[in-house]
Amino acid sequence: MWTAYNLTTLALVVALFALYLLWSQIRSHRLRSRLKELQTEETRVFDFLHGIGAAFSEGVRSSELHRLIVESAMRIVNADHGALYIADKAGSSLTPSHLSEGCPAFFEVPAELLAQTKGSPSLLQGLLGIQPVLPGSRGPLADCWRANEVRIIPEFDTGKNTSCPAILGPLVYRNKILGVLALAGHGNRPFEDKHLAVFRIISEQSAFALYNEAIYLAAGQKKLLDRDLEIARDIQRVLFPDADPVFAGYDISGLSLAAGHLSGDYFDFIPLGSDRLAVVIADVSGKGVPASLIMAMCRGVLRREALDATMPGDVLRRVNSLLYPDIKEDMFISMAYAILDGPDGKFSLARAGHDAPLLYRAASRKVETLNPKGMALGIDSGEVFNRVCADLGLVLEPGDCILLYTDGATEALNADGAEYGVDRLAHALEAGAAQGAAAVLRNVAEDVRVFTGRESKQDDFTLIAISKK
Numbered sequence: 421m422w423t424a425y426n427l428t429t430l431a432l433v434v435a436l437f438a439l440y441l442l443w444s445q446i447r448s449h450r451l452r453s454r455l456k457e458l459q460t461e462e463t464r465v466f467d468f469l470h471g472i473g474a475a476f477s478e479g480v481r482s483s484e485l486h487r488l489i490v491e492s493a494m495r496i497v498n499a500d501h502g503a504l505y506i507a508d509k510a511g512s513s514l515t516p517s518h519l520s521e522g523c524p525a526f527f528e529v530p531a532e533l534l535a536q537t538k539g540s541p542s543l544l545q546g547l548l549g550i551q552p553v554l555p556g557s558r559g560p561l562a563d564c565w566r567a568n569e570v571r572i573i574p575e576f577d578t579g580k581n582t583s584c585p586a587i588l589g590p591l592v593y594r595n596k597i598l599g600v601l602a603l604a605g606h607g608n609r610p611f612e613d614k615h616l617a618v619f620r621i622i623s624e625q626s627a628f629a630l631y632n633e634a635i636y637l638a639a640g641q642k643k644l645l646d647r648d649l650e651i652a653r654d655i656q657r658v659l660f661p662d663a664d665p666v667f668a669g670y671d672i673s674g675l676s677l678a679a680g681h682l683s684g685d686y687f688d689f690i691p692l693g694s695d696r697l698a699v700v701i702a703d704v705s706g707k708g709v710p711a712s713l714i715m716a717m718c719r720g721v722l723r724r725e726a727l728d729a730t731m732p733g734d735v736l737r738r739v740n741s742l743l744y745p746d747i748k749e750d751m752f753i754s755m756a757y758a759i760l761d762g763p764d765g766k767f768s769l770a771r772a773g774h775d776a777p778l779l780y781r782a783a784s785r786k787v788e789t790l791n792p793k794g795m796a797l798g799i800d801s802g803e804v805f806n807r808v809c810a811d812l813g814l815v816l817e818p819g820d821c822i823l824l825y826t827d828g829a830t831e832a833l834n835a836d837g838a839e840y841g842v843d844r845l846a847h848a849l850e851a852g853a854a855q856g857a858a859a860v861l862r863n864v865a866e867d868v869r870v871f872t873g874r875e876s877k878q879d880d881f882t883l884i885a886i887s888k889k
Contacts, residue, residue, distance in 0.1 A: 492622070493622045504626075527560070587615065593630070687882050695762045702756075732768055740802060756777055757771075770809060
C-alpha cells in the first residue's frame with residue numbers, strides 16, 4: 421500500500437523530472453538559437469569575403485570597395501553607423517574614404533568647424549567626409565590609430581546629445597596600418613566578445629583587401645606611366661637624325677643610347693646650304709623627363725639659330741642667351757658644335773663646357789684632344805659666357821677621324837668601380853679609325869660593354885664619328 425510518504429516522494433520525483441524536461445527544452449532551444457545565430461554570422465562573414473573577392477574580379481573602383489567594407493561590416497555586427505579612414509603613404513594622417521549616412525564623428529571636431537556648421541547637420545556631415553585625422557587629433561579614432569589596437573567603447577558620445585556603443589580597430593597588413601574601421605550603434609545593446617571576434621576577422625580581411633587594392637592601383641599607374649614614356653620615347657626618336665648624313669668628302673655616323681626610356685643626350689646634323697654641315701652633340705644635366713624636355717627645347721632653338729651664323733661660337737652665344745631665362749639654376753647643357761666647310765677638310769669647333777672631342781691623325785697615328793675654351797649653356801646670362809666662348813679651326817687630312825662623345829662613355833663603371841676613361845676611349849678610336857666612322861662607333865660601344873661587363877647602361881651614351889675620306 422502507498423503511504424503518504426511514498427506518494428509525496430513520487431510527486432517530488434515527477435516534479436523534478438518535469439523540471440529537467442523543461443530545462444532540457446529551454447537549453448535545447450538556446451543551443452538551437454545560438455547555433456542559428458552562429459550560422460547567420462558565418463553566412464554574413466562568407467558573404468563579406470565573397471563580396472570583396474567579387475569586387476576585385478570585377479575591377480571595382482576604390483570608392484565602391486570602401487563602401488562595400490563599411491556596409492558589410494555594419495550588416496555583420498548589426499551596427500547603425502560605420503566609417504572607413506585610409507592612411508596616407510607616409511602614415512602621417514587618416515583621410516575619410518566612406519562614411520555611412522548620419523555617421524557621427526569618431527574624433528574631436530575642431531571648434532571652428534562646429535561654428536561654421538552650427539544649425540546645419542547636413543553641412544557638418546559633408547565636412548566630416550573630407551576632414552582628415554592628423555597626429556595631433558583627439559578622440560577614439562585617433563587613439564585607436566596611435567595605439568594600433570581594437571577598442572570597444574560602451575558609451576560613445578555621438579555629439580547629438582546621445583550615446584551608443586562603438587567598436588574601432590586598425591586595419592593592419594604586414595605590420596603597416598592601412599586605415600581604421602569604426603562602427604557605432606547596436607540598438608540598445610552593447611558590443612560583446614562575440615562581436616569583437618567577428619570584427620577582428622572583418623578588419624583582417626579588409627586590410628588585406630586594401631593592400632591588394634594598393635598593389636592593383638600601383639600596377640595600373642605603372643602601366644599607364646610606361647605607356648606614356650613609350651610614347652614620349654617615340655616622339656623623342658623623331659628629334660634625332662633618322663639616318664647618317666651624306667656629305668661629300670666625309671664618312672659620318674652617330675649613335676645614341678638612353679639609360680632609361682628617355683635621354684638627356686642630343687646629337688644632330690644640320691645642313692647649312694649645299695656645301696656646309698653643322699654637327700652637334702649635347703648633354704643635359706640629369707636624366708628622364710626633365711632632361712628630355714630641356715633637350716627638345718634646346719634642339720628647336722639651335723636649329724633656328726644655326727642658319728643665321730657662320731661660326732660655331734656665334735651659334736652657342738645666341739643659343740645661351742635664349743635658353744638661359746628658361747633653365748633652372750640646378751640644370752645646364754654641355755654642347756660641342758662643329759661646322760664642316762666644304763669637302764676640302766675645313767673644320768671649326770666651339771665648346772660649351774662639353775667633353776673635349778678626340779682627333780685621330782692618320783699621319784702620326786696618334787690621338788689628340790680638341791679643347792677650345794667655353795662654359796656650359798644656361799649657367800651665365802652671357803656676360804661671362806660670351807667672353808670665354810672661343811672657336812677652334814683646323815684642316816682634316818684623309819684618314820683623320822674626330823670622335824665626339826658624352827660622358828656616359830668615359831664615366832661608365834666596371835664591377836670594381838673604375839671608370840672607362842678618356843684613355844681607353846682614345847685606344848678604341850685608334851683601333852677603328854682606319855675602318856670608317858661606323859666602325860669607330862661599333863668598336864667604342866663594344867669596348868665599353870666589355871669593360872663594364874654588363875648590358876645595361878648606367879648613363880645616356882652618345883657618340884659621333886667624323887672620318888675624312
